[in-house]
Amino acid sequence: MPAAAQRPEHSQPPVLALEGIHKTFGGVVALQSFDLEIEAGEVVALVGDNGAGKSTVVKIIAGMLHPTSGRLRLDGADITFADPSESQARGIQVVYQDLALADGQPVYMNMFLGRERVIGPLRRLDRRGMIAETAELVQALDVRIPSVRARVRDLSGGQRQGVAIARATHWARKLVLMDEPTAALGVAETARVEANIRSLKERNLAILLISHSLDQVFRLSDRICVLRRGVQVGVRRTNATSNNEIVSMITGLS
Ligand SMILES: Nc1ncnc2c1ncn2[C@@H]1O[C@H](COP(=O)(O)OP(=O)(O)OP(=O)(O)O)[C@@H](O)[C@H]1O
Ligand SMILES: [Mg+2]
Numbered sequence: 001m002p003a004a005a006q007r008p009e010h011s012q013p014p015v016l017a018l019e020g021i022h023k024t025f026g027g028v029v030a031l032q033s034f035d036l037e038i039e040a041g042e043v044v045a046l047v048g049d050n051g052a053g054k055s056t057v058v059k060i061i062a063g064m065l066h067p068t069s070g071r072l073r074l075d076g077a078d079i080t081f082a083d084p085s086e087s088q089a090r091g092i093q094v095v096y097q098d099l100a101l102a103d104g105q106p107v108y109m110n111m112f113l114g115r116e117r118v119i120g121p122l123r124r125l126d127r128r129g130m131i132a133e134t135a136e137l138v139q140a141l142d143v144r145i146p147s148v149r150a151r152v153r154d155l156s157g158g159q160r161q162g163v164a165i166a167r168a169t170h171w172a173r174k175l176v177l178m179d180e181p182t183a184a185l186g187v188a189e190t191a192r193v194e195a196n197i198r199s200l201k202e203r204n205l206a207i208l209l210i211s212h213s214l215d216q217v218f219r220l221s222d223r224i225c226v227l228r229r230g231v232q233v234g235v236r237r238t239n240a241t242s243n244n245e246i247v248s249m250i251t252g253l254s
Contacts, residue, residue: 013076015040015175015206016061021070023056023230030056031230034070038175038206043197045217045238046210048227048250054210055097057227058177061208062094063087074174085114091173095164097180097210103153107145108134110152111167141166142192157184165193175206182216194220214243226250 014037021034031053038044046054059065061072063081072079074090081087084094094100101110108127109116111134117126134148143162145155152160161184168176178197182190197220200207211217217224218238225235226249233249 012040013073014038015075016208017071017073017076018057018061019071019073021057021060021072022068023053023060023065024068029230031060031067034227034230034232036225036232036235038208040174040206041201041204042223043201043207043209043221045221045224046208046227047212047214047217047224047246051229052227052250053230054227055179056230058094058096058179058208058210061087061175061177062092088114088171092175092177093168093172094177095161095168095179095181097183101152101160101164104151106149106151107138107155107163108148110163111137111148111170113167115171137166137170138162141169141196144189158186158189161185162189165196169196169200172200172205175208176200177208179210180212181209182211182213190216214246217246218243228252 016038018034018036021031023031034053034057036044036057046057048054056065060067063084063086079090102113105113108130112130117129118124119126119129131148138145138148141162143159143166145159145162152163155163161181165178165181168178182193185193194216197207197209209217209220221238223235223237224241224246226233226246228250236245
């Protein structure tokens, strides 16, 4: 199916377009001829079994990995990101599967990692300002942590995930990539993250969601992209497919 047939007609180019992305690690082919477009205000789910290549897609978009070949376009313009700071500067935020938080630092420093606030001629860290803003944010998102001064290494897995999601939500301007954002979360926390994803969509951000929970994928996504062993086996509109169809696309069995 041509890429244009996978999405409704828009006059704007998609926020993100991946074209013919290949990625190999030594002899391992992680991704082959991968194409995907994501529109503003759209949640696209990326599903597939372990090792299918999902996190590799996220890391390539984020600039953490470089494709072996293929093109990325942001708002219609070709881009290459040398590293994640360049994708962040373009409004892209990522919740990585392995979280990428600074364990020894308090929550508020993690929230401002790479964008630390400074004050005065000596450019001292504005800890008070960062603490206040972080406290406001974790309260607004209902992230339940003992204190924004707590070190990340002293938080539970679910609390760390909450911090990573709050950080991405706060800084995203264009696109949010979430790699298994609720894998470590309980029922109530998962519901809060899902509400958060809906509000990002209402803010007209584009969202790429990786999840092994098909129920969650069906609750949140507009389209579902299925990867099997590095190959895209299809993209479906969520309201025009079924759990059974997606499962057979993931496994290759029908
Ligand atoms: N840095 C790396 N070096 C070598 N091989 C890698 C590297 N990163 C990923 N791979 C390989 O690429 C393939 C795709 O991995 P990837 O992490 O993208 O899978 P995934 O779909 O995210 O899986 P999961 O659901 O388990 O998170 C796997 O075969 C993996 O072993
Ligand atoms: Mg992964």
